[in-house]
Amino acid sequence: MLKSLTKITAFVCLLSSIYSCTKSSTSTTTSTVPISATVKDLLADSVIGIDPKTQMPKSVGLYTYFNIEKNKIISIADTANGNWDLAFKTTTILINGGTSGNAQGGAFIYKGLFEDLKNISADSVFKVDNAPTSYAITTGTDKGWYHYDGQTNIVTPVAGRILVIRTAKGKYAKIEITSYCKGGVNLTPSASYEDILFKQRYYNFRFTYQPNGTKIF
C-alpha cells in the first residue's frame, strides 16, 4: 500500500487535469441540427487509496457534473442553478430530475446501436432518479450500462447499450459509453493491480444532442 502513496500524489495532478477534458467538437451554438461529440477521460470520483480495514478503495466521494448542451464539466459551485444534465460518481450516473435534481432530467436505456436510434419512440418512458433504490440509469452489473467482474474488479461497458437522456432543459440526447478506463481502452484480466485500481472511473463516451427539442437525431 505504501507504493500507492506516490500514486495519490499523481492523482491530485490528474484531478486538476480533468477540467481540461478533451473535446473533439466544441460547438455550443444554438444550432437546430443535432450536435455530436465525444468526451474522453471524464474522471468520476478518483481513487485516493485503500482503506486498510475494509480493503475497499477510498475515494473523494464527489460527483462530476456534466452539461450536455455545452459539452462541458460543471464545477460543483455552479450546479445550484440546475446547470447540469448528468453527474458521474464511479458507476452511478445521475440525471437532473427526481431525487437528484429539480430540473426536467430523465433517462432510460435503449438496447441497440447508437446509429440505429434515429428517433425516440413516442411511447418511451423516461424514468427519474429515486435514490438510493432506483436510478433512471439503472445501476448494478449487467442491469444497466456496465458489467462488473467481481473476481478482477474490472468494469466494462456493455456493448449495444445507449443511454437516452432528457436534459435538465427538457431536450434530448443519446449517449454511448465506450470505456470506463483512462485512455479509452478496456482493461483485461491480466491488467496490473495498480491499473485496475487507478485507471478505472474514467468515462469515455460519445453523444448526439438535439437542440431543437425534438426526439429525432
Next chain:
Amino acid sequence: MVKDTLFASGDSVVVTATRSERKLSNITVPVTIINAKTIQQNGSLRLTDILKEQTGLTLTSGFGAGVQLQGLNPDYTIILINGEPLVGRTAGVLDLNRIALGNIKKIEIVKGPSSSLYGSEAMAGVINIITDASNVIPLQTSLRYGTYNTLDANVNNTMATKTLFYQGFYNYYNTDGYSIRPNSNNRVTTPINRLTTSQQFKYNLSDNTSLVFNTRLTDENIKSNITVSNGGVSINSNGKEHNTDINLAGTLNHRFSTNLKTSFRSYLTNYISSQDLITLSGAPYNDILNHLFQRVENQTDWTLSKKLSGIFGAGAVWEGVKSSRYDSEKVRKNNSIQYGFTQWEWNPNSKLIVIGGVRFDQNAQYASAWSPKLSMLYKINQKNKIKLSIGQGFKAPDFRQLYLNFTNVAAGNYSVFGSAEAQKVVDQLNNLGQIGALYSNFYALKSLQPESSTGIHLSWDWEPNQKTFISVQAFRNDIKNLIQVEQVGAYVSGAQIFSYLNIGRAFTNGIELETKYQLNHQWSMSGGYQFIVTGDKDQIAKIKEGTVYTRDANGYSTKLALTNYVGLPNISKHKAQIKINYVNTHGLFANFRMVYRSKWAVNNNNGNDVYDNGDSFAAGYVSLHTSVGKDYNNGISLQMGCDNITNYIDPINLSNLPGRTLYFTLKYQLNKKVKK
C-alpha cells in the same frame, strides 16, 4: 486410435469400452490406451502429467486440475479406478492430481458418450485407471527428486501363491509448490504432501471362482495461502486443507461355464475435504465436504454362440453429501439410484461387429434417464477399418446444484440456492420480508433434468504397412439441458439471488488425427492433432437475430457477426502433440515430446455474455519435454528428465504449468519373477 505406447498392439485387451475383455482390434468405439511403459518413460507422476500429452485432452485449472475431453468440461468425464467411480468434485472438477501413477498397469480412455454402460457423468467419455494385479515383480522401489523440492517415493510389492495374490503400493509425494506470479505470496501450487496406498488381495476359491478386494487411500495435506477477491474486497487467508479419499471394493467372480460368468461387486468410497483458514482480519473460515458413495452391482456375461454375446447388469447406489455450503453441515443430503443395463454384441462375419446397448437410471432426486448406444466396426480389409458409433450420455444434477445454500457474506451478500431448496428457502425469506424481487424464472424452477448429450463418432483406421498407423476421426456432440446459474431474484437490499436452471444448449464438433510410425527397432514416432469447433446454440440464435453487440476499434458498438463468434470459452481450436522415442537393446531409452495448444478465450471484455474476437485470449503455446534413462540388468534403473524445457509460463491463464522442472529418478526392482 491406438495410441503411442511403445505401442499398444491390436492384441492389447481393453475392458472399458464394453465392460468385458476385448481385443483392441475388435473395439467399435474410439479408445486410447496408455501403458505403464509410456507412463514410466515420460516420467509422469500424477494422472494429470500423462493426460496433458494426449491428443484431444486439455487440462483445466481452477478447483484442482480437471480434464476437458472433446471440448466438454471436466464435469462430463467419469473417472474410474478399476471400474469404480471416484467422487469428491469441487465445482464439478475432480482433482486428477489425487491419482498417483506408480502402480498403474494402464489407463483406458473411451471418447464419446458412454452412459449406456456407466450412467451419469459418462457424457464426454470415460477414463479408467487399471491397477490390475498382473504385476509379477516381488519388489519395486523408486525415488525421484526434482525442482521445487518435489520428492516422490514408491514401493510396490507382490506376493503370490497358487490361490492367493497380494499386491501393495505405497506412494509419498511432497512438493514445496511454486509461485509463477511475480510479487505474489499466492502460490500457484501450494505446498502439498500426499500419501497414497493401495492394496489388492485376490483369492482363488476354485478354478472358476475368485474373490478380489481392493483398497485405496489418498491423504493429502495442503498449506493454503488463498486470496479471495470478490465484490471489490480481497481477503487473504492462511491455513490448511486436508483431503482424504478412501475406496473399498470387493468383487466375487464366478464362471458357470465357458459361456456364462457373473460378478458381484460392492464398492464404498468416502471423500472428506476440509479447509481451515484464518483470514488476515483474524476471522476463521471453515469449509467441509463429505461425500459418501456406496454401490452394489451384478454383471453377467453370456455367450450364446460365436456370433452373439451379451451382458446384463443391474445395481443400486446410495450416496450422500454433507457440506458447510448446504443449509446444515450436520445433515447429510441423500440420493439413491437404481439402474439396469444390457449390451449385445453381434459378429455376423469376420468383417463386421455390431454392438448395441441401453441403460436405464432411476433415482430419487431428479428425472430418470435412458441411455442407448449403437456402435459398429467394419474391417474393409487387413489395412482399413471403419468405426461408427452413436450414443447418448447424461450427467445428473449434482448435490451442489440441488442443495447449495450459500450466502457470500464476505462479498456482497449474494446467495446461491440449489434448485431443490430454492423455493422453500426463498418462501421463508419472503415471509420475513427480506425478498425484494422475484423474476419469472423463479416460478419456473422445478426439479432439474439431467444434462444430456448425443454423440456421433466416425473413424477410419489405416495401416498401410506394419510400421505405420494412421487414424482419422470425426465427432459431434449435441448437448441440451445444460445446467446454468441464473439470477432468480433479489433481496430487499438489492443483493442477487441465484439458482440453477436447465437452459443451455451447446455443441462440440471436431476432427482428430493420430499417427504413429516405427522407423526401426530403436526409433519410433507418434503424433496427434485435434481441431474443434464449439458453440452455444442459444447464443448463435441471438447473434443471427442481430441482438448481440461487440465493439469496433473506436469502442463503438456494432452487431456481432457470426464469423467473429468463438464459441465456448477455455477451448483451443487446435491442439497437437508429437513424440519421438528411442529405445535400444541395452536398456537405454530417451524421448522428446512437444505439446501445442492454440489460443483460447478466457474473458468476456465487452460485456455481451458471448465470447468473440474482441474478448481476451490466452496466448497459444508450445511446451517441450524430454526424458532419458537406462534400465540395468541388475534391476537398477536411472532416469532424468526435463519438463517445460523452454520455461514457458503464463501466470494468469496457465497456473497449472510450472516453469522448467528437472528431476532425477532412481529405481530398483527385484528381477526374480513371482509365479502367478
